[in-house]
Amino acid sequence: MHIEVIPVEGLPLIHQGDDLAEMICRLVAFEDGDILCLASSVYSKAHGHTRLLDEIVPSVDAERIALKTHEDPRFVQAVLDDTTDVILEEPFILSETVTGHVGVRAGLDHSNVEDGMVVRLPPDPMNAAAGLRDALGAVSGKDVRVIITDTCGRSFRRGQAGVAIGWSGMTAIRDFRGDHDLFGHTLEITEEAVVDEVAGFSNFVMGESNNGIPAVVFRNCPQWAGHDDLHFRRDEDIIREALSKN
Amino acid sequence: MHIEVIPVEGLPLIHQGDDLAEMICRLVAFEDGDILCLASSVYSKAHGHTRLLDEIVPSVDAERIALKTHEDPRFVQAVLDDTTDVILEEPFILSETVTGHVGVRAGLDHSNVEDGMVVRLPPDPMNAAAGLRDALGAVSGKDVRVIITDTCGRSFRRGQAGVAIGWSGMTAIRDFRGDHDLFGHTLEITEEAVVDEVAGFSNFVMGESNNGIPAVVFRNCPQWAGHDDLHFRRDEDIIREALSKN
Numbered sequence: 091m092h093i094e095v096i097p098v099e100g101l102p103l104i105h106q107g108d109d110l111a112e113m114i115c116r117l118v119a120f121e122d123g124d125i126l127c128l129a130s131s132v133y134s135k136a137h138g139h140t141r142l143l144d145e146i147v148p149s150v151d152a153e154r155i156a157l158k159t160h161e162d163p164r165f166v167q168a169v170l171d172d173t174t175d176v177i178l179e180e181p182f183i184l185s186e187t188v189t190g191h192v193g194v195r196a197g198l199d200h201s202n203v204e205d206g207m208v209v210r211l212p213p214d215p216m217n218a219a220a221g222l223r224d225a226l227g228a229v230s231g232k233d234v235r236v237i238i239t240d241t242c243g244r245s246f247r248r249g250q251a252g253v254a255i256g257w258s259g260m261t262a263i264r265d266f267r268g269d270h271d272l273f274g275h276t277l278e279i280t281e282e283a284v285v286d287e288v289a290g291f292s293n294f295v296m297g298e299s300n301n302g303i304p305a306v307v308f309r310n311c312p313q314w315a316g317h318d319d320l321h322f323r324r325d326e327d328i329i330r331e332a333l334s335k336n
Numbered sequence: 337m338h339i340e341v342i343p344v345e346g347l348p349l350i351h352q353g354d355d356l357a358e359m360i361c362r363l364v365a366f367e368d369g370d371i372l373c374l375a376s377s378v379y380s381k382a383h384g385h386t387r388l389l390d391e392i393v394p395s396v397d398a399e400r401i402a403l404k405t406h407e408d409p410r411f412v413q414a415v416l417d418d419t420t421d422v423i424l425e426e427p428f429i430l431s432e433t434v435t436g437h438v439g440v441r442a443g444l445d446h447s448n449v450e451d452g453m454v455v456r457l458p459p460d461p462m463n464a465a466a467g468l469r470d471a472l473g474a475v476s477g478k479d480v481r482v483i484i485t486d487t488c489g490r491s492f493r494r495g496q497a498g499v500a501i502g503w504s505g506m507t508a509i510r511d512f513r514g515d516h517d518l519f520g521h522t523l524e525i526t527e528e529a530v531v532d533e534v535a536g537f538s539n540f541v542m543g544e545s546n547n548g549i550p551a552v553v554f555r556n557c558p559q560w561a562g563h564d565d566l567h568f569r570r571d572e573d574i575i576r577e578a579l580s581k582n
Binding site: 092093094095096097178181192241244245246247248249250251252253262263264281282283284286287288290291293294295297311312319320321322327328329330332333335 | 337338339340341342424427438487490491492493494495496497498499508509510527528529530532533534536537539540541543557558565566567568573574575576578579581
């Protein structure tokens with residue numbers, strides 16, 4: 091069966107209070123089982139997860155780091171406010187957020203927002219995805235699954251790629267443990283980060299820049315079984331351990 | 337425009353000497369601009385990029401590392417033979433290959449091959465992609481673009497995801513540098529690893545395990561402009577530098 095990937099075209103600029111489910115359902119005739127990928131920045135703007143630089147007073151720590159990263163100390167303070175663990179301070183702040191997600195500048199974004207405004211990641215992205223899923227179901231009458239996406243850099247490889255930060259109606263990981271390959275071997279690769287693979291392709295379809303396509307629908311995707319344990323625990327993360335010794 | 341993602345179903349087990357372009361074109365009616373993603377393991381089997389464990393004599397180094405990784409020293413030797421730089425020896429070998437790609441066990445794979453056989457990554461994956469592209473064009477009469485895929489682990493996030501190791505007819509990176517966002521700001525995220533985002537979703541469609549779908553076609557993908565500099569140089573790779581100090 092062919093999978094269809096449908097950019098949601100025609101969404102206006104999103105402002106706080108906008109009803110995303112209503113607006114998206116006006117543009118998409120959903121079918122049961124569809125996956126909607128939505129850029130986290132758009133979710134956050136609709137739900138007011140933004141801050142004004144003018145209202146932020148930087149701490150001594152923020153001032154100190156800002157000297158190294160050449161950023162506005164108020165922006166650095168906003169990053170620290172959303173950070174539970176700083177992994178790197180420079181050349182950019184790499185930090186863990188409350189959900190276990192590790193990202194550059196705690197996922198805070200200056201792009202595509204009004205001057206002086208910073209867009210945070212949704213503070214509870216799993217609930218964000220579940221809430222949007224419920225709303226899409228209520229408006230469309232269909233069972234629509236949801237992934238909230240962000241973009242991240244990677245180790246060893248240049249360039250950003252889309253990742254999932256919240257999801258609902260699916261598991262993050264497809265778990266092959268115990269499965270056998272075509273020759274009956276137990277599989278070596280046993281856990282696949284399916285939500286990130288879907289989010290990554292949605293990011294390609296969204297484009298960055300001024301395309302203005304923050305939502306993408308996936309139709310006819312196969313189902314999978316697995317679990318939601320997408321983030322390494324600190325004590326099992328070799329790379330994080332190495333960075334912490336630096 | 338909807339993007340279609342089409343699993344290539346019905347490919348038999350691949351053996352050395354098989355004509356992949358001929359076999360795939362029998363199953364797909366290609367259109368100009370299609371992207372074919374092909375699992376590197378299948379490419380390598382068709383082209384004989386495999387080794388028999390019985391024919392490998394492990395070095396002292398391979399014996400030493402195998403004690404730590406609990407692997408067959410002959411398999412470790414095969415990994416070292418395809419490695420230009422060992423980044424980690426344990427808990428698994430993480431190494432760079434001749435192309436600059438960094439992967440676990442240099443991308444060598446035990447899965448889905450006959451007992452005692454190890455499948456290497458294609459030693460020149462860019463030429464592999466270009467050659468397959470030419471062959472698909474000759475058989476189908478269409479301009480088909482190609483990505484050769486593998487799966488990799490990630491930092492901070494559990495689970496494997498598909499990545500591109502060779503590509504032809506496109507650039508690896510979509511380059512937004514100098515672009516402006518919807519509000520006229522210069523974009524902060526300027527380079528997107530598009531080939532990895534496409535390869536990742538193809539890996540989701542392929543599945544692992546015994547699905548036996550090693551090829552996926554993407555139709556109606558937008559074009560992009562950028563460059564092929566997908567791998568960080570050692571001196572610009574913060575995480576690699578940290579690992580090397582461990």
